[in-house]
Amino acid sequence: METLVGPGVCARAAAKKVMLGHVVLFPTYTVLFNFTMSTLEGKGVAGAMKKLEDTWWDVMYMGTCFWPFVNMSTFMFFSPAYRLLSLNVWGLAWNAYMSFQNAGSNDSATAGVLGVDGGGSQGGMASTGGVEHTRGGARLNLTEASSLGTGSGGGSDGSDR
Secondary structure (H helix, E strand, O other), X not given: OHHHHOOOOOHHHHHHHHHHHHHHHHHHHHHHHHHHXXXXXXXXXXXXHHHHHHHHHHHHHHHHHHHHHHXXXXXXXXXXXXXXXXXXXXXXXXXXHHHHHHHHHHHHHHHHHHOOOOOOOOOOOOOXXXXXXXXXXXXXXXXXXXXXXXXXOOOOOOOOO
């Protein structure tokens, strides 16, 4: 970015860098993150598209609230030698948020690909008995799980929460 915009630390140069990063790099990173995570989780392109559809606007909103302020302060107040360190610290927090979003969208993305009700916050288990659901590489038949007295909510009384 220093080559495209210049090495200045004034507000105008910093704003150009922030805009360039937010318009070009941020959406690209978001798409690549979702596709990479879906591929590593074995969900393929259909799962990646569902995940992107589920999380795109939330991630873009939070990213628009978070990154411009982080980038602007980094470009204005840190010398080039310390910018990478600053952005890595903030990036750690951002990646934690992205992981949280990814985990939350896994339930609905898996359910959408499999064609079953994801159950929302119920841990991604379908509420329909007899449906097999894959989670973490293990297959679970929900009829068998509920007959064991654990239910999808994990309660000892066999009820779903």
